[in-house]
Amino acid sequence: MNRTLPAMTLAISMSCAGLAQAAVPSKLQNLEVDGKEMPVEEVLESPMEGLYEVHLTSGESFYTDSEGSYFLLGDLYENGPEGLVNLSEKKRNERRADRLTAIADDDQVIYRGADEPKAVIHVFTDTTCPYCRKFHEEVPKLNEMGIQVNYLAFPRGGMLSEGARELTRVWCSDNRTEALTAAKQGEVPEEAASCDNPVEQQYRLGLEMGVQGTPAIVLPDGRLVPGYVPADRLAGMLGVKS
Incomplete structure (x- = not known):
């Protein structure tokens, strides 16, 4: 994924708890941009229904829909009892600690x-x-x-x-x-x-x-x-x- 793509910030102003989610679509493991396959390392369900978190082998990540037709670059926030919680940063921290x-x-x-x-x-x-x-x-x-x-x-x-x-x-x-x-x-x-x-x-x-x-x-x-x-x-x- 090109690092020069413009960064976008995704702020979710609703609670994501309790939303039903489908299994991760297998086609997201083979995402292509301009006919070239992206180096997808892992695809995870996000807390927001219909939105998936894609991690690349380069360390970059973004969000996409079930078809891989739209990309969102930026952090996903949950608006909960404790206010806005940066779910993306929380996930990055967990991955750093594990590695x-x-x-x-x-x-x-x-x-x-x-x-x-x-x-x-x-x-x-x-x-x-x-x-x-x-x-x-x-x-x-x-x-x-x-x-x-x-x-x-x-x-x-x-x-x-x-x-x-x-x-x-x-x-x-x-x-x-x-x-x-x-x-x-x-x-x-x-x-x-x-x-x-x-x-x-x-x-x-x-x-x-x-x-x-x-x-x-x-x-x-x-x-x-x-x-x-x-x-x-x-x-x-x-x-x-x-």
């Missing part, structure tokens, strides 16, 4: 405290990013407060950037935590022998999740928090007493 939970520990650079963590956050990072370095200075304090930090690679300049080269060296190091800390202090690890590493995969994952810069913090519930956040404020967002 991050599925990443193996061996593919991440993890900073743990001495005790069982009270919360685990995922942070997309780049060693060449000044605010990533500033955030990394807060990691010991976060660990002391019981917050575990799981780093993922996100070279903000793309896979041909210096950040990508540095992150690859970190992920190929024998001790990734020491290597990442050193890199963020300006001591880039020496180039190691090539190794299988998830840097490009994690970069693509970040793009699919809506990461546009670093650091990008993902909370346990999947909420994406862009930019640097001090430890005390982050602890408050997680409900962890500092």
Whole structure:
């Protein structure tokens, strides 16, 4: 789906609870635009009758009717007892949380405290990013407060950037935590022998999740928090007493 399509905002001013819904039409799995098949990953029923939520392998999503004749780009809201609830953002958060939970520990650079963590956050990072370095200075304090930090690679300049080269060296190091800390202090690890590493995969994952810069913090519930956040404020967002 072309990202240049104009964005539209869909605000639903009625409660969607209790509406009967039909099964997802199989033809929506084979949607075509201009004669080209779209990379459909998943089709779900939306809370609004006759409207379906389509997720693409690129990470983009939109709504369509049962025939795939009309597309709506934007967020779907429910007007309920608690006011307007962004159902689309809620779904995005759930998908982020699920995908991050599925990443193996061996593919991440993890900073743990001495005790069982009270919360685990995922942070997309780049060693060449000044605010990533500033955030990394807060990691010991976060660990002391019981917050575990799981780093993922996100070279903000793309896979041909210096950040990508540095992150690859970190992920190929024998001790990734020491290597990442050193890199963020300006001591880039020496180039190691090539190794299988998830840097490009994690970069693509970040793009699919809506990461546009670093650091990008993902909370346990999947909420994406862009930019640097001090430890005390982050602890408050997680409900962890500092």
